[in-house]
Amino acid sequence: MIAAFLTFILMLSIFLGFELINKVPATLHTPLMSGANAISGITLVGAVSLAGTGQQDLANWLGAGAVALATINVVGGYLVTDRMLAMFKKKGS
Amino acid sequence: MDNLIQFAYVVSAALFILGLKKLGSPATARRGNMISAIGMLVAVVAALLDQGIVEYQWIVAGILVGGAVGVAAARLVKMTSMPEMVALFNGFGGMASLLVGWAALSGGASTFTLVTIVLSILIGGMTFTGSLIAYGKLSETIGSGAVLFPGQQVVNSLIVAGIVGSAVMFCIEPSNHLWLYIVVALSLWFGIMAVIPIGGADMPVVISLLNSYSGLAACAAGFAVNNNILIVAGSLVGASGIILTQIMCKAMNRSLSNVLFSGFGSGKVETAKVEGEIKPISAEDAFYVLEAASSVAIVPGYGMAVAQAQHVVKELMEELEKNGAEVNFGIHPVAGRMPGHMNVLLAEADVPYDQLLEMDDINPRMETIDVCIVIGANDVVNPAAREVESSPIYGMPVINVDKARTVFVLKRSMASGFAGIENPLFYKDNTRMLFGDAKESISGLVREFGD
Numbered sequence: 132m133i134a135a136f137l138t139f140i141l142m143l144s145i146f147l148g149f150e151l152i153n154k155v156p157a158t159l160h161t162p163l164m165s166g167a168n169a170i171s172g173i174t175l176v177g178a179v180s181l182a183g184t185g186q187q188d189l190a191n192w193l194g195a196g197a198v199a200l201a202t203i204n205v206v207g208g209y210l211v212t213d214r215m216l217a218m219f220k221k222k223g224s
Numbered sequence: 225m226d227n228l229i230q231f232a233y234v235v236s237a238a239l240f241i242l243g244l245k246k247l248g249s250p251a252t253a254r255r256g257n258m259i260s261a262i263g264m265l266v267a268v269v270a271a272l273l274d275q276g277i278v279e280y281q282w283i284v285a286g287i288l289v290g291g292a293v294g295v296a297a298a299r300l301v302k303m304t305s306m307p308e309m310v311a312l313f314n315g316f317g318g319m320a321s322l323l324v325g326w327a328a329l330s331g332g333a334s335t336f337t338l339v340t341i342v343l344s345i346l347i348g349g350m351t352f353t354g355s356l357i358a359y360g361k362l363s364e365t366i367g368s369g370a371v372l373f374p375g376q377q378v379v380n381s382l383i384v385a386g387i388v389g390s391a392v393m394f395c396i397e398p399s400n401h402l403w404l405y406i407v408v409a410l411s412l413w414f415g416i417m418a419v420i421p422i423g424g425a426d427m428p429v430v431i432s433l434l435n436s437y438s439g440l441a442a443c444a445a446g447f448a449v450n451n452n453i454l455i456v457a458g459s460l461v462g463a464s465g466i467i468l469t470q471i472m473c474k475a476m477n478r479s480l481s482n483v484l485f486s487g488f489g490s491g492k493v494e495t496a497k498v499e500g501e502i503k504p505i506s507a508e509d510a511f512y513v514l515e516a517a518s519s520v521a522i523v524p525g526y527g528m529a530v531a532q533a534q535h536v537v538k539e540l541m542e543e544l545e546k547n548g549a550e551v552n553f554g555i556h557p558v559a560g561r562m563p564g565h566m567n568v569l570l571a572e573a574d575v576p577y578d579q580l581l582e583m584d585d586i587n588p589r590m591e592t593i594d595v596c597i598v599i600g601a602n603d604v605v606n607p608a609a610r611e612v613e614s615s616p617i618y619g620m621p622v623i624n625v626d627k628a629r630t631v632f633v634l635k636r637s638m639a640s641g642f643a644g645i646e647n648p649l650f651y652k653d654n655t656r657m658l659f660g661d662a663k664e665s666i667s668g669l670v671r672e673f674g675d
Contacts, residue, residue: 134336137447137455144456147241148463155248157557157582160468160564163247164435165310166257167464170240171438173264173457174320176271177449181327182286183277190327195282197323202290203297204317204438209261210298211309215568216254218303222576 162215169208175201225275232270233453239263240457244464250577267453303572304529307562308362311355311431314438318351321441322408328448329398338395340447342407346387348441349411350418355434357419358427362561368424370487376421377485383414421487425526425603427561429472429483436465468563475557475583477609477620500651502638505658507665510632511672513656517594517630520544521586523554523623524566527600527636531662537599538573540666543673552579554586554596554623556604587624596628598649600635600662606647615645631655634662 155163178201181194240263246256272283301309325344333341360366387410394403422430439461446454473480514520522541528534541551553575559566567580590596598605601623608615609622625631626649633655649655658665 133450137450137452140452140455141443141459144459145463148244148460149467151241151244151248151460152464152467156250157471157555157564158250158567158577158580159247159253160471160557161306161310161562161568162253162257162564163464164432164468164563165306165313166247166260167244167461168310168314168317168435168438169257170244170260170264170457171314171317171435171442171461172320173267173454174317174324174442174445175264176267177324177328177445177451177454178286178320179268179271179283180274180276180449181324182282183274183279185278188330190330191282193323193327195286197320197327198283198286199290199293200316200323201320202287203294204290204313204320205264206291206294207298207309208294208313209257209264210295211301211306211313212257213254213261214298215303215306215571216257218568218571218574219250219253219577220571220574221250222578 158219162212162219165208165215166212169205169212172201172204172208175205225273229270229273230452232266233451236263236267236270236453237456239266240460244460267457303569304532305363306568307427307431307560307565308359310562311358311362311434314431314434315352315355315359317438318348318355318434318441320348321438321445322348322352322411324445325448326404326408328445329404333398335395337448338398340444342391342394344441344444344448345404345407346391346411347437347444349408350415351434351437351441353412353415354419354430354437355415357416358430358434361419361424362427370423371420372487376417380414380417383410383417386410387414418484422484423487424561425558426476426483428558428563428565429469429476429480431562432465432468432472433480434465436462436469439463439465472558472563475621477617500648500653502650503656505632505656507658507668507672510656510658511669513630513632514544514549514595514669515547515673517544517549519550519552519593521552521554521590521593521596521625521628522599523556523596523601523605523625524570524599525556525559525601525604526561526565527602527634527662529560529565529569529600531600533599533663533666534569534573534575536663536666536670537570538575539670540673541575543670547673549594552581552586554583554625555580556583556601556623559601559604583621583623590624590627593628594630596625596631598625598631598633599666602635602647603645605649606645607649607652608645608647611648617645625649626652626654629654632658634658634660634665636661
């Protein structure tokens with residue numbers, strides 16, 4: 132049952148993703164890509180619960196590593212996207 | 225508490241969707257990115273409230289280390305190095321998903337969960353090493369050319385077969401960790417093998433595809449740890465990456481499989497001898513033509529990025545506008561090494577984005593343009609794509625610079641472009657070649673205007 136429910140969510144999100152991105156102008160392709168890339172760091176959410184189990188086992192270490200890597204992805208991704216977008220200006224502004 | 229966390233995830237998903245929507249227009253994009261970042265913050269704070277978490281020191285350590293590296297990298301990276309930076313971030317996201325999938329293994333898992341664990345390891349692993357290779361090619365720390373060797377397809381097929389076999393064995397016998405290690409190792413290897421046969425100018429496709437993979441890896445990890453927000457956010461990223469990939473392939477008139485497997489641009493291509501002669505022009509003569517022009521189009525390519533010429537290009541644009549000319553830029557979708565590469569560089573140089581025209585907008589008005597200046601672009605302006613049926617790039621949509629009254633081509637030497645194809649543009653009657661480093665040549669033109 133859970134499998135079907137999660138797959139249902141997957142299906143809806145994929146269609147939503149296509150609709151959202153379809154009309155993005157070429158000018159914004161790079162920021163879009165790096166902004167989406169930052170979102171893919173959402174793995175961080177899965178990683179924190181694994182890194183905090185308190186058991187000094189392999190899963191704990193893997194989780195801690197995942198937290199660090201996903202944080203680089205999230206923090207770096209959002210900041211670099213913001214840096215790029217701050218440069219985009221309209222004529223006369 | 226658990227309910228509260230789940231509702232926080234709903235809020236965060238809504239913020240991601242809203243943020244991505246606002247990323248679709250230059251006027252709202254920056255706010256969109258901010259909204260999406262807030263969505264991420266909400267999700268992470270909610271995740272930290274999870275009652276399964278009994279100690280925080282490793283989480284805090286991971287976030288501090290990752291945060292510091294992320295801030296430093298984002299601050300220090302030069303705009304010209306953006307493609308490799310994006311590739312690298314992508315790779316870290318993939319590796320994180322691999323680790324999450326692996327860590328989710330402890331405890332009795334159902335077959336469905338085991339399958340999703342394998343998927344997150346597989347996709348995450350390929351994304352990681354694939355992105356590292358892409359990073360190496362983009363930063364030129366390894367050669368940017370396509371690497372091909374005899375029997376490559378056979379080796380790749382064997383790796384895939386090995387991955388499938390060991391993945392199945394892992395799902396049947398999860399207690400035997402040997403299978404898991406084989407899946408991890410083969411996935412990492414496969415990422416390398418998948419990206420090495422792809423040459424430099426096809427990188428826009430590879431980056432978009434890896435971007436998509438990193439989302440799908442997060443999505444698979446979401447299934448592995450039973451978390452909705454990972455699935456929603458991951459599949460949004462997966463879908464956006466696939467769309468970009470499609471746009472890039474269409475802009476090259478090639479199928480995805482052709483880009484991924486053909487090793488395009490690695491061999492010497494046989495083409496018909498081009499008639500006509502090369503006509504070089506001096507900066508001074510070029511200046512006289514530009515001074516008389518009332519409409520100018522500038523078409524940049526990867527060469528502009530290499531020469532870091534975007535700032536002098538902007539100076540030239542200002543001089544031309546002061547002189548009364550209308551100046552626009554024509555941007556090919558695959559110009560440069562990532563989607564939208566030229567736009568970012570020109571934005572850095574303060575060129576307003578409404579003067580950056582897409583190929584389909586500039587082509588219809590090419591006939592009315594007095595001078596078209598091609599800066600470090602080659603294949604994307606090659607008229608052979610329209611005229612020479614035997615050409616490997618025949619059918620690829622190009623910017624029709626040869627239809628302008630005069631074309632200046634700024635070029636270092638007569639070497640052919642990435643595709644290894646002769647460019648008949650250089651031999652046309654209305655084409656003049658301005659040889660030399662793009663930055664120097666343009667500075668020369670700007671100086672002429674100053675005198």
